[in-house]
Amino acid sequence: MDGNGRWAQQRGLPRIEGHRRGVETVRRVIDSSREFGVRMLTLYAFSAENWRRPQDEVGALMGLLELYLKRELQTFVKNRIRLRTIGRTQELPAGARRQLQHTIEATQGFEDYTLTLALNYGSRGEVVDAARAYAAALAAGEVAPDDCSWESFSRHLYTAGLPDPDLVIRTSGETRLSNFLLLQAAYAEFVFTPVLWPDFGKDDLAQALAEYARRERRYGKTSEQCRATEHAQQH
Incomplete structure (x- = not known):
């Protein structure tokens, strides 16, 4: 979700106003995703590097997070949306942590949609944390040394229990991953759009999904093999 600050600056507004408008986009994208049948959505809301921003902006972002969770809880429950988090959330301010935990507990029984x-x-910090946890599991005899595989290692990532992303969308014209799901996105499709996040809407999401639908995902196979597999599944 990139471009909030630039959206505000282009309009002569404070950067935090861009973040406020970005929060409104979150609601719009969640509603559109449900309408399009997307059952799992991950939003890169605050990176480990974002602490480097001015402290007043960081504080405002944490306040917006807490306000958003309070405001949207009833909507999550009504629409049966489960909330999950990935990242070192234990380092967030106490108020944001409490509201996160409350929302997670209130929605943990839902299976229709996951936000x-x-x-x-x-992602690099995630790999370090996963390696540390994996090494501890090896030392404790919980994992056999010969069982070193992606499947066994990935159980220690923040995303354990979630499928790998099929599609990664980045807004605002930037064409890099910025430390986002580097391992999990190994076979994801990517769509980069010049649209700033506060302006990103239903039509933009539809275009990204349409672009994804046109892609051929081969996973190392040839196009002929993929078509043969698809034909076999249809018959």
């Missing part, structure tokens, strides 16, 4: 917020998230 995952990446908060204080960085």
